[in-house]
Amino acid sequence: MTVSVAIDVGPRDDSGGLLVADAFSDDRAAGTVIGTHTTNGVIRGGCDSERQIAIDHGTLRFQPLVKPGWARQGIAYGPFRRASGLVMAVSVTNGHNTSQGTTIGEHILRRIxxxxxxxNADPWPNRLVSWACGPRKKGTFRRFLWWARSTRTTYKLPDFNENLALGWFTSDAPRDPLSDGCGFIVHAAKGENGELWTRVGTRCLSAFRGLKNLQIYYFVALRERGAIYYAAAMEGAHGLAAFPMMRPIAIDPFNDDETLYAGVHQCVLGQIGFRVDTRIHGIRVHKVPDLTSRFGTAHVGDPMTRDAVASDIAGRSGSWRVLRGNVDRTDTGAVGGDGVALATSDPGVPSGLIHAIAATGDTPGACGLAWRVRDGDNFWLFKVSGEGSALIRVEQGAEVILVSDARRSLAPDTLHSLQILDGYGQIGCYLDGDRLFGIDDQPLEEATATGIWFDGAGGVEMRDFETHPREVPIPPFVLFEAPWLRLGHHAEIVDDFAGPFGDLAGRAPRIGGGTWGKTSVSA
Structure with missing residues (x-):
């Protein structure tokens, strides 16, 4: 089921920038959500081909599909005209970040x-009686049908290793979110649970692996061209800022789709035959004033053009220091002189996301992003050229090449995106959205200056340099309720599960009465 909205009757800005506010306060039976209205009266579009989208207990529910695939299950709002600062915010608990659509090796009779x-907590006859008296028999039959269609002989679809997509897309039911619009993608990472991707140009940028199955807050802020991505979760969540802060994840400088839908789409739920529902706690679309400026939340942002300072277009550029060689501004960007050149600007706090555009000529020269700069002899460098790329640590003036790749290089007459994601114990270096290098490291962690680097005159120009803190406050316009976390003043039961290896049943917790026991749940 798909509901489309004509371009001239899309959501209007009639409440100080708020375009969509969906708190899912209206209970809806499965299959009846698409076409209804949000909390502020906007039509819920999208697709529900198997009639498995419902609303209950104040959240939207995506139930597992029997037939996996994109453009089969999702909710969408719009269309909207691209505008700087237009933010889609989503609070969601994905059913299973490792969900995949593929064959199940085990024979279906053995699985049943x-x-x-x-x-084995209860005799199987008791389990069957409990199931017969339970409320979710329809879900069990759908599970059996899913298993039957996922055997080696019956599964005829391609493998799906990405399960959730959310953000801005060119339709309300995108057929391939991996190549459409500006959005987050959750990729199944097997033993590492989920891998968080973002769309950058024609690629999907891998931010980090180990994405946990928690309630996560995603924010995709459109720009005049492209978008910037942020995410947050509860304190201690791997790779994410602790609510109410959000982590800048990536920048897409390329996408120029003019008409977009804000949407959340599920391709598949479950792995090797087991699954759990996805819950969406809230969705908002808002024109956020603080994100309408050219560089948004950046603490250093500079077009690097000759007229940038005079026209105050640089905004948060601060002061630049040339530590080596010569760096000059032109009408379109910054260039280096003969030999090695390094120019830096120090925001005073560590940067977590650094981005710039490298514009090459007929013969690309060498350039790079420098960060964790203490001085001209101590810094980190992500270097790219027409001959390859490298991640370098400069210590006491000596270059230490940590990793290099001669296959990944700058192309002639091309606009390239250079990007660094630094924080939470990991460093990622990206060229046009491709993760070239990723390491765990801490040296020069206290150094805060960032900048641009050149080796040789001509051949490459740096544009639109920006760096963002490792975390920034979530704008109040798109601030959801905090994740559920309740700690009392008196602990009733505490257990660290220390002791000899063996069955937990019958053992007593470290603090509190009673013993552990087995229970069974029929589904």
Whole structure:
């Protein structure tokens, strides 16, 4: 089921920038959500081909598809005209970040037998009676149908390793969010749970692996061209800022789609036959004033053009220091002189996201992004040229090449995106959205200056340099309720599960009465 909205009747800005506010306060049975209205009266578009989208207990529910695939399950709002500072914010708990659509190796009869036995906590006849008296028998039959269609002989679809997409897309039911619009993608990372991707140009940028199955807040802020991505979760979540802060994740400088839909789309739920529903706690679309400027939340932002300072277009550029050689501004960007050149600007706090455009000529020269700069002899460098790329640590003036790749280089007469994601114990270096290098390291962690680097005159020009803090406050316009976390003053039961290896049943917790026991749940 798909509902489209004509371009001339899209959501209007009639409340100080708020365009969509969906708190899912209206209960809706499965299959009846698409076409209804949000909290502020906007039509809920999208697709629900198997009628498995519902609303209950104040959240939207995506139930597992029998047939996986994009453009089969999702909710969308719009269309909208691209505008700087237009933000889509989503609070979501993905059912399973490792969800994949593929064959199940185990024979279906053996799988049904295992399902009937369960955890062996109760005799299987008792489990069947409990299931017969339970409320979710329809869900069990859908599970059996899913298993039947996922055997080696019956599964005829391509493998799906990406399961969730959210952000801005060119339709309300995108057929391939991996090549459409500006959005987050959750990729199945097997033993590392999920891998968080963002769309950058024609690629998907891998921000980090180990994405946990928690309630996560995603923010995609459109720019005049492209978008900037942010995310947050509860304190301690791997790779993410602690709510109410958000982490700048990536910048896409390329996408220029003019008409876009804000949407959340599920391709598949479950892995090797087991699954759990996705819950969306809230969605907002808002024109955020602080993100309408050219560089948004950047603490250093500079077009690097000759007229930038005179026209105050640089905004947060601060002061620049040339530590080596010569760096000059032109009408379109910054260039280096003969030999090595390094220019830096120090925001005073560590930067977590650094980005610039490298514009090459007929014969690309060498350039790079420098960060964690203490002085001209101590800094980190992501170097790219027409001959390859490298991640370099400069210590006491000596270059230490940590990793290099001669295959990934600058192309002639091309606009390239250079990007560094630094923080939470990891460093990632990206060229046009491709992750070239990723390491875990801490040296020069306290150094805060960032900048641009050249080796040789001509051949490459640096444009639109910007650096963002490792975390920034979530704008109040798109601030959801805090993630659920309740800690009392008195601990009733505490257990660290220390002790000899063996069955937990029958053991007592470290603090509190009673013992651990097995239970069974029929589904």
């Amino acid at each position: 037998h295992r399902w009937a036995l369960g955890a």
